[in-house]
Amino acid sequence: QVDVLTAADRRALGRLGVRIGTESIYLPALLKPRACALRALLWTVHAAAPAPPVPPAGAVTVAVAAGSPVGFYEAVGYRVLGARAVRLDILERLAEALRRLGRDGPFKTGPELGALVGLGAEDLGAILVALGYRATEAGYERRRNRADGATARRRRRGSAARRGGDSDSPFAKLRELDRPR
Numbered sequence: 001q002v003d004v005l006t007a008a009d010r011r012a013l014g015r016l017g018v019r020i021g022t023e024s025i026y027l028p029a030l031l032k033p034r035a036c037a038l039r040a041l042l043w044t045v046h047a048a049a050p051a052p053p054v055p056p057a058g059a060v061t062v063a064v065a066a067g068s069p070v071g072f073y074e075a076v077g078y079r080v081l082g083a084r085a086v087r088l089d090i091l092e093r094l095a096e097a098l099r100r101l102g103r104d105g106p107f108k109t110g111p112e113l114g115a116l117v118g119l120g121a122e123d124l125g126a127i128l129v130a131l132g133y134r135a136t137e138a139g140y141e142r143r144r145n146r147a148d149g150a151t152a153r154r155r156r157r158g159s160a161a162r163r164g165g166d167s168d169s170p171f172a173k174l175r176e177l178d179r180p181r
Helices: 007-015 033-047 070-075 088-102 111-117 121-130 146-164 170-178
Strands: 061-063 078-081 084-087 133-136 139-142
Touching: 033 070, 070 078, 078 088, 078 121, 084 088, 084 121, 088 111, 088 139, 111 121, 121 133
Parallel strands: none
Antiparallel strands: 061 084, 078 084, 133 139
């Protein structure tokens, strides 16, 4: 659905505070501590289950509590990557840094990447693997797999939908509602 967004759609969402990254779509205001606590409460009511501990204010990554549902961390603005959960805004910064580093092939991680997520080399390596990178003798490199091909096909279909206008798209329906009558 994101692939069919036009530039105007993206600008409109941006004005509303919606951030569309490569790994996540999120509202930065909902990553604040009070909003996070409220989202945890709402998740608890919805799931009818006790919530794991809410990540402390300012935590950019936390250890995933044993047996905790992934949905809880997603609900409070974190992405579970292996044994750690990374706050969505930091995940986007990390993904951008990794794309820059990986442009020319395998890359080595440095202290700046670890500092970005507040982790040492071992924990950072596990996050990179969860993001689809693999460790090689030369460093880390992005894995090439069928999922990458599927993503490319979705992007092509999305660009075709933008050109021809997929009338069944939720965004096409929103554009219809936004037209002056």
